[in-house]
Amino acid sequence: MKKTVVIGLLGSTLDNTGKGKRRWERWRPTIGLCQHEDLLVHRFELLYQKQFTPLLKRVCKDIKAVSPETEIVCHEISIDNPWDFEEVFAALHDFAMQYPFEQENEYLVHISTGTHVAQICLFLLTEARYFPANLIQTGPGRDRSSDVSGTYSIIDLDLSRYDRIASRFQQELQDGISFLKSGIETKNIAFNRLIEQIEKVAVRSVEPILLTGPTGAGKSLLAKKIYELKKAKRKITGELVEVNCATLRGENAMATLFGHTRGAFTGATHERPGLLRTADKGLLFLDEVGELGLDEQAMLLRAIEEKRFFPVGADQESFSEFQLICGSNRDLQKECARGNFRDDLLARINLWTFTMPGLAQRSEDIEPNLDYELAKFGTKTGTRVSMNKEARHRFLKFAISPDAIWAANFRDLTGAVTRMATLSPQGRISSLEVDEEIKGLLQKWQGKSHGKQEGILTKILKPDQLHQLDFFDRIQLAEVARICQASNSLSEAGRTLFNISRKKKKRVNDSDRLRKYLARFGLDWRSFHKVGKFG
16 A cells, blocks of 8 residues: 655744643644645654754654554754755755655655755755655644644646646747747758757756857857847856957967956056956857967866966966857868867867858748848838849749859848848839849859869869869759758759759659769769768
């Protein structure tokens, strides 16, 4: 038979109310818990301090009087200061670790007696399952003179059983994800999954985060959003401090990051705290961290691990409890191999590494980002801007076509919208503005497109194979390679490449057509995924 076992503290105040026979006229939580007809306490594990032994004897006697079935087991615990959180927690934790819990019993932890510190500690230990139990909360009845047993309620801490609480947490999660995406309803599955992971890490971890990806992919904006989310969740209280490491050189880099004393070098007329100290209790975002020199990297590593560093010219260390986000468009593993980046620093900052995809890899997200940029332009200028149906269709058709390489990623998109919106008559973008913008983008990308194509082919073909290709085949194969890399399967790549001709066929087999094309060059689907991302 399952037995109900209560674990509770002797209440030196509440259990000690009333003298002599008059004590039976007052609610006493430990005795009252054993007076309920619908709650049979088979065993009461009663924790007490030695100085309250006389009270313990009286309480045990009274429990036996109201509930002869209840077995009372007394446990002396040593607590000098019942308001010292660390001391109380340690004493209760030791008891929980030594107590022989039996799986067949139902345990209840009584949290109505003891100091508020003790009650908090009992809650925490139960929530963390050191006490495999539910909580039981008791209180006096409405009529204290007649209802001395009082009231009780059992609290189950398994939040997954509470649908409304669970739905609230789920809504908070979705709100956090939407916030990181600036409210943009993105459709790319891989990107959405990436943002979900980043939201969890931002809320739950204080370890460094490394954001990688091409220039213009949104690393800086995402870092700011992570900071704002952390601050809203009260994970940090300090400032967001940003610096592009590519702008730091020589002695200026050390002084900017770690600060300097007065007279540390020529021109140092005043003491400077440095960015790391400014970021105390906040977040430091080091964009293009791969541009830092090796000396700065060594000092940064120590600052991350020990939160201490020496300002330039100082004899005493400074302290800063900052959280860190690093951004880089370089392959830091390759930089380590070349001796340009410290292996130990990379190992410390890449516990959480997230690679931001370029805009061309998220073609399905171009439309919602277009709407976002139009709305942002309107907010910034105070003018509502829209696109007519034909202009919108023309721009989106170009934006997802192979011709649109989006070399600067979202910076190109932002620039395109800004130019079209500024030049549009009466705030409505027409096909004329779209055609002019497409022409300008193609001219801007002309040199970069060929260089990017050549880079793609050198990764999948041997030099002698590449030299045997006609210029026409190089351009065509490079674009096929890019689309294959951005696709999740051979079929998906085939649908993109044969989007017009496939509609004219009675039997569509996009993957077979693409497979045969690749075989002409000695390639297959694996060729595009075993070498890593292009670009």
